[in-house]
Amino acid sequence: MNYVIAESTAEVIEVLKKANGLACIVAGGTDLVLDIDTGKKSAGTLVDIMRIPELKKIELVDGFLEIGSAATLTEIHSHPLVKQYFPSLAKGCRTVGSRLIQNVATLAGNVITAQPAADAGMSLSVLDPQFVLVDEGGTRICGVDGMYAGFGVSEVDSCKTLLTKIRIRIPNEHEAASFQRLELRKSLSLPMLNVAAMGSISGGHFDWVRLRMAPVGKGPVRAVQAEEWLAGQPVTPETFSHAGELALADAKPRSNPLRGSKEYRELTLPVMVERALLDIAIQLNALEG
Amino acid sequence: MKQHLITTVNGQHIERDVDPSMRLVDFLRDELLLTGTKIGCKQGECGACTIIMNGTAVLSCILPVMKAMNAEILTIEGLDEDGKLNPIQEEFIKGGAIQCGFCTPGLIMGTKALLDKNPSPTREEVREDLSGHICRCTGYKKIEDSVMKAAERLREESHD
Ligand code: FES
Ligand code: FES
Secondary structure, three states, X not given: OEEEEOOOHXXXXXXXXXXXXXXXXXXXXXXXXXXXXXXXXXXXXXXXXXXOXXXXXXXXXXXXXXXXXXXXXXXXXXXXXXXXXXXXXXXXXXXXXXXXXXXXXXXXXXXXXXXXXXXXXXXXXXOOOEEEEEEOOEEEEEOHHHOEEEOOEEOOOOOOOEEEEEEEEOOOOOEEEEEEEEEOOOOOOOEEEEEEEEEEEEXXXXXXXXXXXXXXXXXXXXXXXXXXXXOOOEOOHHHHHHHHXXXXXXXXXXXXXXXXXXXXXXXXXXXXXXXXXXXXXXXXXXXXX | OOEEEEEEEOOEEEXXXXXXXXXXXXXXXXXXXXXXXXXXXXXXXXXXXXXXXXXXXXXXXXXXXXXXXXXXXXXXHHOOEOOEOOHHXXXXXXXXXXXXXXXXXXXXXXXXXXXXXXXXOOHHHHHHHOOOXXXXXXXXXXXXXXXHHHHHHHHHHHXX
């Protein structure tokens, strides 16, 4: 194996191009190293992107927060801009593995590895993120649904394409987001379920809500029916609970020895949705009484 | 094919030709014979292999050795000053935070990284920060108490 510590985006693309599929990008490497060991993945060359200065940045640009793909989860969840504008993203990043993992792993990696219910990627998914992808042909922008191909499979081929940054619009004063997680214990445990929501509220009603849940299908699954119904509904506990029931229509949890049974997760998913909507209402001071 | 690695470990400049598929923990233990850093799971789940790299606590078992290129690495062997233990080590001993000792080097390094950044952590912060360290013996209470004691002592010493 050959290990290249890249110094620029251009160098990454150059090395990938020359290797013609035999070189692969590595960021934190927390999953990749194990996958190479067990033979799940192989690479003749690893291209490390963690020292490319432009990819380390977390900054405000034209009303968007831009998070470089080499920013670690710890750098993200402890960043003042993230804490101020995106507390639910900070929460998602703070729940991945342990602090020791967060110190090297990245948000970009959490999306690209496409593991079911990856907490950071899930909390990000409802913020309408734009993923900036660069390859030989140039730069393109992709939304959440263009990123996930299946369980543990990304649409982005990291032997060809570099995710350079993630852009998220700064919310206005009517908008808030939430990330909820069901787990066996408070640290070092996989989520049995996680739910992320973002919504806008005015005049005591939801203007719109984005709702995603996992692991109930491929990547962060949209609760389409609940989203459609929620627009225009009053911000009340009855609304939260009906939306929770509707969310089930788009969820297909399977029984899994690590994450719990299908039946249990079908009973608890609506509660997680309720909690997420309640959290948004509380943040926006929109609950009566 | 071997690659040339230049790094600093416990203040010492090191240059070696290494197999890039090697993990950093194996380099430290097998090549540099710094066996204070332990291997528990070798999967990033137990914290036994924690070292400090450029000021941050990291799991050396899941890092490719080349991540150490031009980095400053501190392992448990580099903590004492002229044979005198670091206050964190002393407080762990005094507080009974060590039984079999297998998790201890990792925990001490994790604690050092935490206290270097945040000299006055709350108990909650200590728990969150050190949650990736698994100890099969002590039950964590004594570890938490020792970390709080060490923090207090380091604060006092820095005022002297
Ligand atoms: S040996 Fe590295 S985390 Fe367990
Ligand atoms: S003292 Fe034995 S594992 Fe912690």
